[in-house]
Amino acid sequence: MTETVVIAELSKGKISSTTNELVTAASKLGSNCTIVVPCTESSVANEASNIAGASKVIAAKSDVFANYDASAWAEAIDAVAPSGIIITAASAQSKDLAARLAARRSISVIQDVIEIEGTTLSTPIYSGKAIQNVSVSGNTAISVRANVFAPADNTGNCEVQVIDTTGNVATALKEMVQRASQRLDVSEANIIISGGRGMGTPANFSHLEEIADKLGAAVGASRAAVDTWDEIPHSMQVGQTGKTVNPNLYIAVGISGAIQHLAGMRSSKYIVAINKDADAPIFQHADYGIVATWEDALPVLSSSLSGLLG
Amino acid sequence: MVNIAVLVKQVPDTNSKIQIAGDMVDLSTVKMDISPYDEFAVENALQHKESGGGTVTAITLGGAGADKVLKGVKALGVDNIVRLDADGYMDSNSLQSVLAEEISSGGYDVVYCGKSAADTGAGSTGPGIAERLGWSSVSNVTEISFDGGLTVTSPAEGGNAIIDVSLPAVVSCDKGSIKVRKSNVKGIMMAKRAQVDVKAVSPPASSVTIVSQVMPPAKPAGKKFEGGDAAQTVAQLLRDEANII
Structure with missing residues (x-):
């Protein structure tokens, strides 16, 4: 039984429905799926416990998750995530995190997965001018493109375990400059x-x-x-x-x-x-x-x- | 004096057409060039040097064909050019191991790279190397200031984060507002004579194997309408057929 570890995708402090898509992707790769929710308040993770197909939710609670620092996030998540295939969203931040987590565990990372067939993963290359199919042995980290896999239903009910964790923050956020317009960025929009x-x-x-x-x-x-x-x-x-x-x-x-x-x-x-x-x-x-x-x-x-x- | 490394990669020109021969991409007739985001990495590395002194070493991983990219950045003002001699596919784990080892032995303070390479689009190399070295990293950087330490701008949810970065660090670069410099005749002549420092590497085995490369599935022909009034029909189709609005 291959273990899968989904790193929940958050949007505006809440579990985003992309997380449900990641659980669907996980079901194609293994049978035991743990969702890790990086959070500063563990209540955020409760919503993930409804996602059908998840066997467990870990609320990884730490102050480091207030702002993104790649090395601190990787350290704090690695400490609480079981070993297995790591699955993240393919947002800019989550791809960065997937690469960090993979390197931390000395496994390879495959970004922007758009299809899973057995142990064969497909990713776009040359910006989608061609598709590359790869086979993977052992554990790996993958990021999954949004709107590719159908989201898993919210009909589940699994245990939420809160684990305090931490990491060493190496960068210092000086200032957050909000976008002038309320309109979404192209990378965030449906x-x-x-x-x-x-x-x-x-x-x-x-x-x-x-x-x-x-x-x-x-x-x-x-x-x-x-x-x-x-x-x-x-x-x-x-x-x-x-x-x-x-x-x-x-x-x-x-x-x-x-x-x-x-x-x-x-x-x-x-x-x-x-x-x-x-x-x-x-x-x-x-x-x-x-x-x-x-x-x-x-x-x-x-x-x-x-x-x-x- | 800062010891700066910049990672560069040779990729097919982004305007080129990609074709498949057998079950793999055929690049034999494709013009190769430096990956677009790497140009911003090189510019930032050179500006970092100019802000307070130091040396810039460009590093690539590849066969002899990749020397062209190194000569190209040498002509822009990079001090040293290094090629880690390797050909064929390497997964992220073996590739990053080799690069991290070279960065570590070179005693660098900061590494610049493009936010992703135009061939894989993955963007794993910068953060992956940083993790292996135990360094901090910031990705998708659009602006850099060198006044009193390194301060970078990187997109975050709803806007931009301005971040102070302490060295050693890996900075992966997006386009932003900087203009990249062009080489001049003197630079090109000097680059021609420059020696590429070719180093042998022994990468760990890959756990990923390429099975095949194929063209994306063709999309079924869509519906095409004449005249602006058809926008009403299309809006209705988006509701009834596509279920989007």
């Missing part, structure tokens, strides 16, 4: 609407923002837009030299679909493309394509969404 150079001017991104606010979406941009306009920061860039995203819905507006951009968003569950050029490569990847200028399409999209969302 819906993304992105604009390319076809938007004409950076000011026209306000039309994307209007729709983003209706959908609770993040606003992204192509590399061409980021390189052309100083007003569009690199933090918005989706693509091979920007962020690789995997949302439920990706709406590409005025983006032709350069190989660089496709690499960063092609694995989105649903893709909508709005482009005036009927031959734009983005249409080959779109579930729903609209051949139109954004000036024609966005107002209609906006009012339709208002109608549907009430």
Whole structure:
């Protein structure tokens, strides 16, 4: 029986549903699943005890989990996590942690897993231009892409064990600078609407923002837009030299679909493309394509969404 | 005087098309280049040196073909270039073991690397090496200040964290706002004559084996509509067919 250890993913101080997806991934790799919840207050971990398929929840309680410090987190989690296959989310922070934990245990790490078939794991390489299938012997650490595995139900009920732990904090948080806008970052969002150079001017991104606010979406941009306009920061860039995203819905507006951009968003569950050029490569990847200028399409999209969302 | 290392990797140019021959990626006709984020790592390493003196050593792991990348960063002003001679696939455990050993024996104070390499996209090397060395690490760094110690900016939930880092440390670099320098003719000529310090390595066995590399599954053809009014149809499909909104 292979032991699996899921490191819970937290969002705004609560167990995120990504954790349920990690438990599903764990069930494909082994039969005994322990969820480790890094927390400053152990009550946070109670929610994880409902996840069906988990055999045990460890609330790893420590002050070090107040802010992310890679070495302290790895030390504190390693001290309480049983040995086995470690499974984390594939957020930037959790990938970093997975790498730390693997190195700490002298096992290998496989990032961004998108498929599990027996002991064969699949990961995108060259930003998704190809898929690599690897087989693993012994324990390993893996990070799992969001929106790939169906989330496990919340119909379980297992024991929560609180264990105090600690680690040596090596970096010092000087200041947290909150993002000026309340809007989500592309790396955190389940819906993304992105604009390319076809938007004409950076000011026209306000039309994307209007729709983003209706959908609770993040606003992204192509590399061409980021390189052309100083007003569009690199933090918005989706693509091979920007962020690789995997949302439920990706709406590409005025983006032709350069190989660089496709690499960063092609694995989105649903893709909508709005482009005036009927031959734009983005249409080959779109579930729903609209051949139109954004000036024609966005107002209609906006009012339709208002109608549907009430 | 800071002893600075920067890790660089040779990868296919990000604009290149990836093709499969048999059941593996065929890179024989693909143009190779330095991994994009490594360019920011090199720039940060050089700025760190310029802020208070020191030496910058660029280290890569690979076959002789990777010398081109080392010469490229030598032309930018890196002092020493080292290639750990290894070819073929290594899993993260064997790769990091070899790199950590080299960092340790080189007596470095700080290591810069890209936030991830453009081929694997994993981003494991920086934090993995730091763990093996018992060093601190900060990843996805977008801004660095060298005034009175090392202060970095890295994204955190809802914004950015500004973090003081004590050395020794590994800093893995994202794009941020810095402009990377270009090489000039003098630098390129000097780099041409520069010797690559080639070192033999003995990595531990990999526990990961590549089974195959394949193209991503083709997506079934989508629905395509003409004219902006179709946005209403698409919004309805997103609700009825995709169940997203």
